[in-house]
Amino acid sequence: MKKMTLLGIILSSFFTQTVMAENIYLSMNNMTNSQDALILEMMTMTGPIDNITGESALFSTKNHNAIILDSDMLIKDIESLSKGSFAHANSIIITGSAENNVLVSQHLLGYSNQGDYLIIKGINSDSGIELIHFDKNDSVSLQGTAKSLIKAAVINSPKK
Structure with missing residues (x-):
């Protein structure tokens, strides 16, 4: 009887957490058709993910x-580049040289911050646009960098 009760509590906890999570379906668009290894790695991460951890999920x-x-x-x-091209986007991830990232961001937003990677969030949100910059960390794997950028673009993103 105690085994059944413990199993029931564990399953109940699992299903409660699963239902409360806001898993999202991440759609990635490589707008420049770049063959950069980091961009190709991010493209493999399309699909349902947990919007808190960035891990793969079963549903969205x-x-x-x-x-x-x-x-x-x-x-x-x-x-x-025109702002109208991003009407369907929730976020934009900009990669490339830091100098070029600044120019692209300035063209889109009118302002920028220098970084090896830039993330623009809240594009179509009432709560405003957020610009986040990251610098390269050579000790982090390609997959780790891709996952970090995606998490930053998705987690706590202003809702449409």
Whole structure:
């Protein structure tokens, strides 16, 4: 009897946490068609994820659309970028050289911050746009960097 009670408590706790979690379906769009290894790694992380931990999930209750831009590819034709291109996006992840990232962000937002990676969140949100910058850490794996950028773009993102 005690084994059944313990099993019931464990299962009840699991299902309660599962139901309370707001798992999201992450859609990634490599808008520049970059073949950069980091961008390709982020593209493999599309699908249902836990919006708190960034880990894979079995289901999703909401959608999150993220766009990835390689500033090194965009810099030659930066005028082709328009804010209207991001109407469906919840966040934008900008990779490339820090100098080019600044130029792309300035073109899109009118301001910027220098970083090896930039994340723009809250694009279509009433709570405002948030710009986050990251610097490269060579001791972190490619997968670790990709996961960190995705978590920053998704977690606590202003809701549409």
